[in-house]
Amino acid sequence: MQTIIIGSGNVAYHLVKAFKQNNIEIHQIFGRNKAELLKISTEFNIPFSTNQLEDAELYIIAVSDSAVENVSELIKNENALVAHTSGSLPMEILKGNYRKASFYPLQTFSKTKNLDYSKIPFFIEAENQIDEKSLFELASIISENVETSDYERRxxxxxxxxxxxxxxxxxxxxxxxxxxxxxxxxxxxxxxxxxxxxxxxxxxxxxxxxxxxxxxxxxxxxxxxxxxxxxxxxxxxxxxxxxxxxxxx
Amino acid sequence: MQTIIIGSGNVAYHLVKAFKQNNIEIHQIFGRNKAELLKISTEFNIPFSTNQLEDAELYIIAVSDSAVENVSELIKNENALVAHTSGSLPMEILKGNYRKASFYPLQTFSKTKNLDYSKIPFFIEAENQIDEKSLFELASIISENVETSDYERRxxxxxxxxxxxxxxxxxxxxxxxxxxxxxxxxxxxxxxxxxxxxxxxxxxxxxxxxxxxxxxxxxxxxxxxxxxxxxxxxxxxxxxxxxxxxxxx
CATH class of the missing domain: 1.10.1040.20 (ProC-like, C-terminal domain)
Incomplete structure (x- = not known):
């Protein structure tokens, strides 16, 4: 699945790292903070952009809760699956005519701190079962501890x-x-x-x-x-x- | 140094265990709770009593803060060194004509939980330097992390x-x-x-x-x-x- 990660903060950084460690390709990292994107891009050898969001099958929005809605409007690809990583937002916060999901890693992230991703619980929700299954499988590559969870539970x-x-x-x-x-x-x-x-x-x-x-x-x-x-x-x-x-x- | 440990709670249990693991002899364990004393006595093969406090060079009082003063009055041996294990009591709480000290292990103790005693900080205080040195050396057999500390600091x-x-x-x-x-x-x-x-x-x-x-x-x-x-x-x-x-x- 061609994947773009949006964001350059602690969660985005560690998702990129977890994906790379498990040989999951990332097509692009996208965000506003050029300095942080450049660091991640350099460390993991992934293209980045602050203005040109590429086409992809999956977009994972790993930005602060308050920015998720605005960021989600940038995605115009109606064939995509878009997931946020927030514990406290419903899927419906995502504003676009794409398929919506949540991909929530339960952990406290700091960029300077290494993590064993295999232990992190991931909580998955999607609008349809096929997407839920594919996100579940994606998370299962990273972690031994993946569950589905609706918004109430999350x-x-x-x-x-x-x-x-x-x-x-x-x-x-x-x-x-x-x-x-x-x-x-x-x-x-x-x-x-x-x-x-x-x-x-x-x-x-x-x-x-x-x-x-x-x-x-x-x-x-x-x-x-x-x-x-x-x-x-x-x-x-x-x-x-x-x-x-x-x-x- | 002939040593008696007074008490049968979490701290007493773990002090006995730490001493035994490091081949420090315990002359007796003494307290009120016969059932608990019997368990410790059986596990570590040490004599216990609920009424006959033996003579010893060192008494370590590992009972709840509120019981320390009363327990300390049971020790009639004026040649002894008596230490409590409390973080929040002065040495002067000990009521007797013996030499007074504090032997405070900074840890949370539960009987059912094994501990690596070598990492526990011990804070030592005594009325004279010779006693302070001997308690420091005793604690140093158990732990790599021993300091002197007066009551204010403790x-x-x-x-x-x-x-x-x-x-x-x-x-x-x-x-x-x-x-x-x-x-x-x-x-x-x-x-x-x-x-x-x-x-x-x-x-x-x-x-x-x-x-x-x-x-x-x-x-x-x-x-x-x-x-x-x-x-x-x-x-x-x-x-x-x-x-x-x-x-x-």
Missing amino acids: KYIHLTAVFACNFVNHLFARAKEISDSQDLDFNYFIPLIDETVEKIHHLEPKSAQTGPAVRGDERVLKLHEELITDEEHLKIYQLMNESIKKMYQ | KYIHLTAVFACNFVNHLFARAKEISDSQDLDFNYFIPLIDETVEKIHHLEPKSAQTGPAVRGDERVLKLHEELITDEEHLKIYQLMNESIKKMYQ
């Missing part, structure tokens, strides 16, 4: 991911502010963080809970509140502890 | 750990509630969670942030709020997003 997958990834990373960032404030090396906490995650490979997160709130240790909770000088830290501290207490009461 | 280490471990695990538990509510297999999210943590081995957590809040994607934030039916989930969702926005504004 929205909840994305919401869960925000809790389990985006919020978790933010806690790491806030934790680092605390350790930085005392000149503590954040590397002290890496084995703890690794183990926190390793645990939930084997235990239900609810059963793996430790810490003062689940023990009901009010002395430590009060001690910590006295240590915290940052208003945002205190809000997080209090809300998370209240939530833990409620879960186990 | 409190902040513990506070950071609560954000980076206890709160993170709670987010996993809340995320699982969301995925369970839609019959989504939580295993879908394991590669995402693994990568979220793998990233901060290489990137500053602040630079690794992804998700709708850091992108300022108000449409997705609103969409998610409409999906959330649980009051606790909504409070966490809103507070974490506000905190992310403030960090990057």
